[in-house]
Every structure is written in structure tokens, then in C-alpha cells.
Amino acid sequence: MGKGAEKERSLKVFISPPNSLILYDLVKRYGYEPLSVMREIEKKVRDPEIDSPPKNITPSDVREGLKYCAVEVPSGVRGRLSLLSKLIEEADLAILVDDPDFEFGCSGCARSNEFLKYLVYERGIPYITLKYPRNEEEAKDFVDTILGFLEKSRRSS
Amino acid sequence: MVVKIAQISCGTEYSGVQKEVEKAAEIVGAKIYVPEVGLEDVRRVEEELPFAPASSGLKTMLARMFTIVEGKTKPDAILLLTCFRCAEGALTRTIVRRMLQKKTDIPIVSHSFTERTKATNLLLKIETLVDMVEKEALLGRREQSGITIGIDSGSTMTKGAIMKDNEIIAYDWIPTVEVKALASKVMDRLLSKANMSIDKIDAIGITGYGRFILKELHPEKVKLAMEEVTVCSKGAAYLAERLDGDATIVDIGGADNKATTMHNGLPDSFSVGGICAGASGRFLEIVANRLGVTLDELGEIALRGRPDKVMMNSYCIVFGISDLVSSLALGVSKEDAAAASCYSVAEQFYEQQMQEIDVREPIIQIGGTSLIKGLNKALKDMLRAEVIVPPLSQFAGAVGAALLVSGLVE
Numbered sequence: 391m392g393k394g395a396e397k398e399r400s401l402k403v404f405i406s407p408p409n410s411l412i413l414y415d416l417v418k419r420y421g422y423e424p425l426s427v428m429r430e431i432e433k434k435v436r437d438p439e440i441d442s443p444p445k446n447i448t449p450s451d452v453r454e455g456l457k458y459c460a461v462e463v464p465s466g467v468r469g470r471l472s473l474l475s476k477l478i479e480e481a482d483l484a485i486l487v488d489d490p491d492f493e494f495g496c497s498g499c500a501r502s503n504e505f506l507k508y509l510v511y512e513r514g515i516p517y518i519t520l521k522y523p524r525n526e527e528e529a530k531d532f533v534d535t536i537l538g539f540l541e542k543s544r545r546s547s
Numbered sequence: 548m549v550v551k552i553a554q555i556s557c558g559t560e561y562s563g564v565q566k567e568v569e570k571a572a573e574i575v576g577a578k579i580y581v582p583e584v585g586l587e588d589v590r591r592v593e594e595e596l597p598f599a600p601a602s603s604g605l606k607t608m609l610a611r612m613f614t615i616v617e618g619k620t621k622p623d624a625i626l627l628l629t630c631f632r633c634a635e636g637a638l639t640r641t642i643v644r645r646m647l648q649k650k651t652d653i654p655i656v657s658h659s660f661t662e663r664t665k666a667t668n669l670l671l672k673i674e675t676l677v678d679m680v681e682k683e684a685l686l687g688r689r690e691q692s693g694i695t696i697g698i699d700s701g702s703t704m705t706k707g708a709i710m711k712d713n714e715i716i717a718y719d720w721i722p723t724v725e726v727k728a729l730a731s732k733v734m735d736r737l738l739s740k741a742n743m744s745i746d747k748i749d750a751i752g753i754t755g756y757g758r759f760i761l762k763e764l765h766p767e768k769v770k771l772a773m774e775e776v777t778v779c780s781k782g783a784a785y786l787a788e789r790l791d792g793d794a795t796i797v798d799i800g801g802a803d804n805k806a807t808t809m810h811n812g813l814p815d816s817f818s819v820g821g822i823c824a825g826a827s828g829r830f831l832e833i834v835a836n837r838l839g840v841t842l843d844e845l846g847e848i849a850l851r852g853r854p855d856k857v858m859m860n861s862y863c864i865v866f867g868i869s870d871l872v873s874s875l876a877l878g879v880s881k882e883d884a885a886a887a888s889c890y891s892v893a894e895q896f897y898e899q900q901m902q903e904i905d906v907r908e909p910i911i912q913i914g915g916t917s918l919i920k921g922l923n924k925a926l927k928d929m930l931r932a933e934v935i936v937p938p939l940s941q942f943a944g945a946v947g948a949a950l951l952v953s954g955l956v957e
Contacts, residue, residue, distance in 0.1 A: 447561055
């Protein structure tokens, strides 16, 4: 399945939680391009021009977040949005996981997560929302559903 | 000694302010560190605490709090930071602060930041934390000895006092214009009142905004230059003769406000605010000018007014004055307007400052605004607590500086 899919156009998939290694791996194995926060952060931390450790997000990045929400939205939310909204703008598909466990991945802020889901909805791209699996059976269904969603999108693209 | 400050926070890295936090600590010779936690620690929080924030960043804050409560890490001081206007963050910060204050004796301060927060905005808070740790022995001083001068260079007034063998023998204050020249003038007037020359003075202690530049006044005599939060609170406890037991010091200043809790004469927690001058003495000064009365008269007439007759509940000095002008145009009396302005300041102080500490009675009010009787009453009504205004309350900073510096004279 993976090899066949690689010959197709590689669709870009936004994943939420945006740093979930499991989702990243699933999408990658399928042959699509996962859009992860790690990629965005890597670009920033490698930029020698920026000196705002640890993530090199600057106050001007945070102000960029005003494109999506008002100034009364906390700066931490706007900073996350400035980083992650770029991924949504680039995405062809999105996989969203509700209420995930801490180690599955997180952006640290529940309000940011909620708003990112809305931005996906607003963009009008195909997306799937899944419940975080709590046992082995649910985990199998979880993986099957994601693969089914990716397969369906491959066929329709 | 490098003071180790544990940072318990959410959002600083995504707001681009982490570097500013570290810079502020570096300026005052402190070191910021983040207590390490693992997944198990975070999971344990969910099991043990009947409060579960949805954000994992806030859950991590609670896990870090537990590492301190359980003694797995031993910071000298704690800095709590969450994003400004984040309700979930503010609730978590309150819980973390309360639990840490209940279970440890570590000095702690909170701050809510925006992307515009700079090191300078954090400096006073971090400097105060460092002083609480580094100068604990000095802050324990209960009596003044020798002959010392204390100068409190505030944003509005420069205050000074000379103390000799635990007695205040001279005091004076003049409006701050040019920091150094005015402090020098206050000192000359103090020496003249005490009929002394500078040679007789054992040491000078300085505090307030102008403390950095005033070191140059008499470099050989200035042995203490310390931030105003600890110095004023020490002076307040001394003047009110509350060096034993609990107290909360309230200082509504010209540019910012402070609330400091004390136990046995030692400050142990505080909040500094004043994002808007609407909650400061400056606002009352403008109101007094608009009403054509002095600040003292404003306080007197406020006692005869009814605050509920005027809608004045603004967080902004401009809107506050606009409320005042509109009310006067509608025929509101000076007394009611004066009372409303005092209540407005007290209300904002209560909402912004007192929520960041656990108030301990009695309340000791100090600073120039403590002389405004209407404000004393407004605070008393708002806090529903005893409010003590000690004698010479406006000189608490100067007296605190004179008292503390005497501890540095051999």
C-alpha cells in the first residue's frame, strides 16, 4: 500500500497534536507528507539571525498571530497559532485527535488546540476527527480509520 | 551566592519572552531553572489533584509544583508565569502559589506576561525575590543603631529620614523632579533639621526608583541600595510596631502599587502592579486638580461623599477622568466624585494586587496615598479588614532604609 501510494501525488497532512510522532509515522509510512511542528521549529532554531531561545519564537511572531485572533487572546496562544497556522494553510488533509494522552503529543495549550481545529474546518480541507484510543482494540480501530481516511483521499485525489 | 529561582510557567517560549525572564535574573545575579518532571509526574497530578486543567502546559506546571513541595528540588525562590488573559492559566497559577505558600517557606512571586514583556518589567520582582533570599538576615533587623539616613526616591516624592539610636530625629519630603539634585536637597534639609553635618552620619541607605543613580551621592556613606518592596515593607512593620506575627503591607504609589505579606517582620510574598495609572496615586492627584482641592482635602471630602452615586470603575486613567468629567457635568457633588475616585483606586488595587497574595491581617497602609483618608476608608470597606496607618507612614521607605543600613555598620 505504501509503495503504491508513493507514486501518487504526495499530499500534505496536518496532524493534531502537531508533534505526535505516532501520527507523523503513520502518515509518512503511507507515503504522504506529515506537516509537523518539529519541522517549523527546526527552521527557526537553525536560523542564526534569531536569538529568542528555546524555540526562537519572537514577539513579532506572536504579533503575527493577530492575523487569526484578537489581541485579548493570550500571547502563548497567538505564538502557537503563528507557528502552526502556516501548516494548516499548506495542508491538503488533516487528522485531528480529540483528548489525547499527554505522551501522544501536545502543543501545551488546550485553547490553541481547539482553535487550530476550527482553522482546519474553516479551510475546508478533508479532515477526520478521532477519539484517542484507550485500549488495544480501540488502537487497532484508530489506525485502521486513519489508513482508511488516507486511502479514500488518495482515491479521490 | 547565586540565588536559584525555579521557574514554573506556561507559554513563555511561545510568547517569545523566555529570554527576557533569564535576562532579568542575570541582571540581579540570579539563575533561572525549570524543575525537571517526567510523564509519570504529570500523570500523578491528574490522580492526586481535584483540579485538571485541559492544557498540558498547565498540568506540567502543577507537576513542577509537586517536585518542590516534595523537596525533590530545592529552589531559593519561585517565579510563577502564565499568559496575560488566560483564565485557565490564572487559575492554575493561583493553585500553584497557594499550595507552595502553604507547604513551603520559599519566597514566591507571580507575573502574567504578554509578548511585550521585557526584562525591565520583571526586574523589580526578581530583584525583590533575590533580596528576600540574600538579605534575609539583614531584613530580620528589629532596631536601628548609630546615626543613619534613609532616602526613598519615589516616582512622585523624594522622602528622607535620619535615625539615631532607634529614634527618628528628622524627616522631610519634596516632589521628585531631578532625582539626584532633589535627593541631595532632601539630605541637606534633613541634616539642617537634625543640626548635623554629613561627617556624623554612619551610613546611608537608599531605595526607590532613583536607587541606582543615588549611589553616587555620597559613595563612601551609601552602604545599601535596595529595591523598595522589601525596604518599604520593613519600614512599615517597624513604624506600625508589628514586627511580630502577620501583616500585609499596602503601598499605593505614584506609578505602581505593592502588596507585601510579612511574618515576624520578614517579607515573604508580594505583588507589584500598576499596568495602568488608573489604580495609582497619580489618578487621585489628577482628580484632586480637577476638583480644585488638595490631595488632603480630597481625602477629607471623600469621607462625606457616596461612591455609589458616581460610575467610576475604569482601568484606565484617561477613561477614569472622562467618567469624572461626565459625572461633574451631570451635577454630581465634589464629595461623591472624590469618594468614587478613592473607591475606584481601592477596587482596582483589590482586584489586581490583593488576588496575587494571601492577605494576612492587619493591613498596614503606607506611602503618600496613605494620608488620603477617603482612600483608607475605601480600602477598609473593600478588604473588610482592619487598616492601620502608622505614624509617618509616608516615610516608611526612608525609615526602612535607615533601619536596614544600620545593620551594615560595624
